[in-house]
Amino acid sequence: MTVPGFGPDAKEEKIKALYQRLVGWMRENRADYLQAVVQAVGERHGGWIRSYHDNRPYDNVAPAELYDQMIALRSVLAEPGSGAFTYAKFVVEVGTGTRMTMRQDSREPQLDPPYTAQDCARELELFPRDDGRTPTWLASHGQRRDEVTSVRKIDDQVLEHYRPLVPEAIGDLWSQYGVAYFDDGMVRLVDPAHAVNRLQRVAPAGDDMVPVFTTALGDVVYWRAGRFVFYDYRHRTSGELESNALVALYMLHSEDFRNEFMDGQTYRQVACRYGILDVDDCFAYVPLLRLGGPEDVNRLDPCEMWTHLDFIAQATGTPKEP
Template structure:
C-alpha cells in the first residue's frame, strides 16, 4: 500500500534509519505495515514535503504534555507516527490513526487501519478534507519546503486570533511550535 503513495509522490527523502533496537521496541506497538516502511525507507519526508514519518520516541514527551485521550483509554500509550508540514501529528491509538490538529484545536480519526490510510492518502479529497492539506501548496510555493524538524506555523497563532492566511505562515521549529500552541490553547483531548 505504501508503494501506491510513492507512485503519486515518488520522492522520499530519508532523514534517519531506525536502529534494530528501536524497531524491536515498537514491534508490538505499531502496525506491521509501518515497520516495513521503517525497515525499507527509514524516517523521512514525502508527499512533496507535507508528510514526515517520524520516530515516535522523539515525540513522546510532547504528546504526553499536550494531548490527552479521554474516551476508552487503553493500556498502550498513543504514539506519533507522522507529522505534517502544517504542524499536525498523526497518532496511533487504540487501533486507529488520529489527526491531532494543534492549529485548530481538534482531534479526528483519519484511518481505521494504517493499511486503509496508505490506500486513501493519495486521493485529493482525502488530503484536503481529512488531512487539511490546504494551505500547504501555496505556503510551499511562497516559503519553500520546510526542513524535517520544521513546519509552517501561523504568526500570530490562530489561538491568539491570528488570521488563517498564507501571508501569516512562517517556517517554525515543529516541536517548539506545538509546545507553544499547547501552552497558549491548553491540552487537546479526544
C-alpha cells in the same frame, strides 16, 4: 572538485566569503540571527532571507547580493555525477560562538509558477548526474515523484521497541525508510522515540499513543487503541482516521484527502515560498489562530515544530479527544 577559474580550495573560499559577507552585514545592521533558503532547478530559483533584529524578524531586508552568492554556490559545490543542490538552508548566528551552518540536498523545489520539464532538462545539462543519484522528480522531468523519500534511518533499538506496538505496514515503513517524507513533503513519517520525547508536554504520547506521522502544518497522527487518530493542534480539533493501516496510508497519500481534510492547498501555497521543510519543522500561524490570528496563508511562518506544539499547548490548550 576543481572549479574552472578557481583553485582546489574554491569551495572553502566561496563559503568563507559568503560567511564573512553575511556576518559583516548582520553586525552592521544589529542582527543576531539569520536564516535563508534557496531552491533552484535549471536556471530558475527562488528563496528568502529572514534576519532577526532586536528579536524581531524581517524578511528580505538583506542585500540581494547575499542571495546571489548563495545561488552561486550551486556551481561551486556541484560534484561530478551528483549534480548540484536544488535546496539549501543557511543559518547564521552572530555573538558568542559566531557561526554559519549550511544544509543542502536534492529535494524537489517548490516554485511559483511550478518548474517545468524544460527546467529539469536544463538542470541535467548544467549539472549532469549518474542515474542512481538522480531523484525521481528530476529524472522524470517533473512527471512523477517518489511516494516516500527517506531522510534518515531509525535506530534498531527504537524499531525493536515500537514495531510490535503498531500495524505491520507502519513497522515495515520504519524499517525501509526510517524518517521520511510522503509525496510533496506535507506528510512526514517520524521517529517514534524522538517524537514521544518531544511531545511530553503536548500529549500522553508513549506505548499506548504512538506518534507515527506529522504534517508540515503541525498536525500529528497517532496510533492509539487500534486506530489512527489525527490531532490538529492549530484548530484544537481531532478525529479518527482508520483502523486499517493500508487504507490510512492511501488516505495520507491522496491529494484529494489532503486538500479536503488537511489544508493541502494551503500547504502548497506556503511551500512555494519556503520550500519543503525539514522533518522537525512546520509552518505556524503568527499569531496563533486560537489567540485571534487570521487564517491567512501570508501569516504562516516556518518554525521548529516541537517547540511550536509545546507553545500551542501552553497558550491555548490541546485538542479535544475524538
